[in-house]
Amino acid sequence: MSRSLLVPFYEHPADRPEAWAALTGAAPSLHGVILNPADGAGEAPDPAFAEAADRLRAAGVRVLGYADTAYGRRPHAEVVADLLRHRDWYGADGAFLDQVSTAPAALPHYRRLAVAARAAGAATLVLNHGAHPDPGYEELADLLVTFEGPWDAYRTLDLPVAPHYCHLVYAAPPGFRPATDVHCAVPGTGAHPWGTLPHFPEPAR
Numbered sequence: 001m002s003r004s005l006l007v008p009f010y011e012h013p014a015d016r017p018e019a020w021a022a023l024t025g026a027a028p029s030l031h032g033v034i035l036n037p038a039d040g041a042g043e044a045p046d047p048a049f050a051e052a053a054d055r056l057r058a059a060g061v062r063v064l065g066y067a068d069t070a071y072g073r074r075p076h077a078e079v080v081a082d083l084l085r086h087r088d089w090y091g092a093d094g095a096f097l098d099q100v101s102t103a104p105a106a107l108p109h110y111r112r113l114a115v116a117a118r119a120a121g122a123a124t125l126v127l128n129h130g131a132h133p134d135p136g137y138e139e140l141a142d143l144l145v146t147f148e149g150p151w152d153a154y155r156t157l158d159l160p161v162a163p164h165y166c167h168l169v170y171a172a173p174p175g176f177r178p179a180t181d182v183h184c185a186v187p188g189t190g191a192h193p194w195g196t197l198p199h200f201p202e203p204a205r
Helices: 017-025 047-058 076-090 104-119 135-139
Strands: 005-008 030-035 063-068 094-098 124-128 143-150 165-170 182-185
Touching: 005 165, 017 047, 030 047, 030 124, 047 063, 047 076, 063 076, 076 094, 076 104, 094 104, 104 124, 104 135
Parallel strands: 005 030, 005 182, 030 063, 063 094, 094 124, 124 143, 143 165, 165 182
Antiparallel strands: none
């Protein structure tokens, strides 16, 4: 089974234990899971997230720590502090930087963040632009999220596709699969679509 799903699941394990169990059970189809305890690592370790991360890693799944970059406005040191907490508290072996600028002027800032993320142990680095960025970002990360948005917008677009591009689509119908090799499509809508899980493929028999 292809490890194609990069899953942002922003729900607390204590509130949705059955969903987190399903996520771990789908390990063979997962490229990685984005861990986001408190719009970042939070101010103190959360034992429920630590246990969930342990289970995912034991199942062979990448765990990516979430850090908001506010399109380049959040200070470098704050972003790096988030990544170090994810590593130290949850054993994250990757990083998911959210709200990343698409502009060439911000490239030096994100180049420094990419170096710091690797130094913090991020074997996998994902930049979530949500739209197609300046080509200079391609050398900084393993994956670039070049679309994040609803299915009704996604299906009207003719987006570039490459092995290092990822599309995250919400409000998606059952069975829908984005065009990129690594992707995620969930049924959730509204202000919190990433509180729902994708439709996992059936395991091979």
